[in-house]
Amino acid sequence: MGGADCDPILRKALAIGAHEAVRIDAEPQDAMQVAAEIAAYAKGQSFDAILCGKETIDHNSSAVPAMIAEHLDVPCIALATSLDYADGKAVMTRETALGIEKISVGGSFVLSAAKGMAEQRIPNMRGIMAARTKPLQVVAAQGAAPGTRIERFALPDEKAGVKLVDAENPAELVRLLREEAKVI
C-alpha cells in the first residue's frame, strides 16, 4: 500500500520471484488503516497465506498482521521463524515469552516473519529483466480511516557522553555503577 514511489520496491519483489504485484493506491497513515485496506483486497481473492514482515522500520508497531487476520477471521502466527507444509497443513515455529512452539494450522493464515524464516535474496539480472513484464496492478483504496493521529515527533535526550574507566582498574567501574548510576 502506498503511492507510485513504492513501485520500484514491488518491481524488486517481482525480480526475486513474486509472480504478480498489487499496489493499493493510498498513503499509509497507521496500522488500522493499512490492515483494513489489505484485508479488503484479500477478501476478494483466494489465498493460502498472507506473509508479512516483523515490523515497519519507521513505526515498529508489529500491529498490522494480527489486524489483517482479525478482519479475515483466520489465525495469525506472529514472529514465525520457519514455515513448512506437511499433510496439507502449514507447520510453523515461533518464539513466545514461554519458549519455542511448533504449531500447525489447517486453513489459510497470516504470518509475520522473524529472522530465521528465509535468507535475504538479491535479484539477479534475469529476474530484473523478467520483472519488467510481470503484472503490477494498481487498485483504488477503500478509504479506510486511521485510528490514531501523531501529534509530534521529538528526539530523545542526548547522552551525556561516555565516561572512560582505566582498563587496569575495573573496580572503579563497579563503584561507578553502584554509587553513581545506582544500577547494581
Add this chain to the structure above:
Amino acid sequence: MKCIAFIQTKGGQATKASLEAAGFAAGIGEAVAVVSGDLDGDGGLGSVGIQRVLQGAGDLDDSQLGRLVSAAAEHEGASLVVCAQDHLGKSIAGRVAVRMNAGLIAGVTVAPDGDNYTRNVFSGKATAQVKGATDNLVITTTPNAIGMPAASGATASIEAFDTELGERKVDILEAASPSTGGRAPLPEAELVVSAGRGMKGPENWGLIEDLADAVGATTACSRPVSDIGWRPHHEHVGQTGIAIRPNLYIAVGISGAIQHLAGVNGSKVIVVINKDPEAPFFKAADYGIVGDAFDVVPKLTEAFKAL
C-alpha cells in the same frame, strides 16, 4: 475512565511485562484485569492496583484471546484496553483493536500526558506523541519501560468470565522452554551481559557467563555471533532479534552497529568494553573501558564478586 488490562500468566502468576501493563492501566482509570486459565491467588495483580480479575477459559489461541479480551471490554463498558508489547501482545492487540474498532498505539514507554501517549519510533532514535482518533483505544506498553508500580499488598477479587470464543484454529505440536540456566529471561532481565565477535569463538563464552553470574545478569549476543552459531538465536539482541531495555547493559567486544543499537538503546545504563577506541558503541555508552576483553572481563568479574 474504565479500562481492561490483558494479563499473560506463567505458572499462575502474571508476567512482569503484564504487571507493568496492569499498573499502567490502573494509573489511568478503574482497571479490570482479564486472564485466560489458571491463576495462583490473584497472580500478583491486586498489588499493582487491580481490584477485579475476570478469569476466562484457558488454552486459547490468539483469535480466541482476542474475543475474550474484547468481550470483557464490552462487558465492563471499558473504552481502553492495555496489554504488554511482548510476543503475545503483538498477536492479540491488533485483533482486539479491530474487534473494538479502536486505534492501536503500540509500545508506549511512559505514563500518558492527558490523552497523549508517547512511544518510540525509528527504533528508538525518536519518540512520537500519539492520540487516539477513535472512541475506543488499545495501548500496548513496552516491557521494562514503564516501571513497576510500588506493591500495595492489596488482593484482587477473581470472577469467572464466560463468553463465546469460537473454535481453536492453531494446534500446538511441541513446546520447549530453552534453558536460561536459572537467569531471568532476556525480555524481562534488568541486568544483561552481551558479547560479540570480539570474543573470537564460542569456547571463550565462559568468561562472559562468569561475568554474568557475578553480576546476576542474563547473557545475550550480537547478530553475527548468533548467525555463525556461536550462541543460540534466542540470545540475539538487536533490531532483528529481541529489543531489550535492561537497567544495565554490558557489551563486550561489540562494535555497536546501528542495527544492534536499535535493540538496546532503551537500556538505562550502557557499559562498553572494546579494544578499539573508535568503536561506534562508545558514542552510545554511559561508561566504557578501552581494553582487551580477555584481560578486562576476568578482572571485572573479580571486582563484581568482591562486592
